Amino acid sequence: MTVRLCPACGRLNLADFRYCPYCGEPAARGPGLAEALEAPFRRLDALGAERRFAILGEKLDTLEAEFELLASRHCKAVQEGVKFPPRAGAT
Ligand SMILES: [Zn+2]
Numbered sequence: 001m002t003v004r005l006c007p008a009c010g011r012l013n014l015a016d017f018r019y020c021p022y023c024g025e026p027a028a029r030g031p032g033l034a035e036a037l038e039a040p041f042r043r044l045d046a047l048g049a050e051r052r053f054a055i056l057g058e059k060l061d062t063l064e065a066e067f068e069l070l071a072s073r074h075c076k077a078v079q080e081g082v083k084f085p086p087r088a089g090a091t
Helices: 033-044 049-074
Strands: 003-005 012-014
Touching: 003 049, 033 049
Parallel strands: none
Antiparallel strands: 003 012
16 A cells, blocks of 8 residues: 655544545655655665664663673662563552
């Protein structure tokens, strides 16, 4: 299913609509949404976005491990086996 954004109201329209069903604006001409998003996503790939997310994930793992270590030393709740974040209703 190919969709486009209405140039007037910004809502998603099916590509074969001649007018926007929400605001009545004549349908946009040109590439569909998927084709229009292809170039920006290609640029993201070129920037190494995937690698950056992997690095962020590793940093988060490190922070989580450090937090657990600190909490195990200083937090009574953790010593008593409460997992963070505590669930609603947990004591
Ligand atoms: Zn519209």
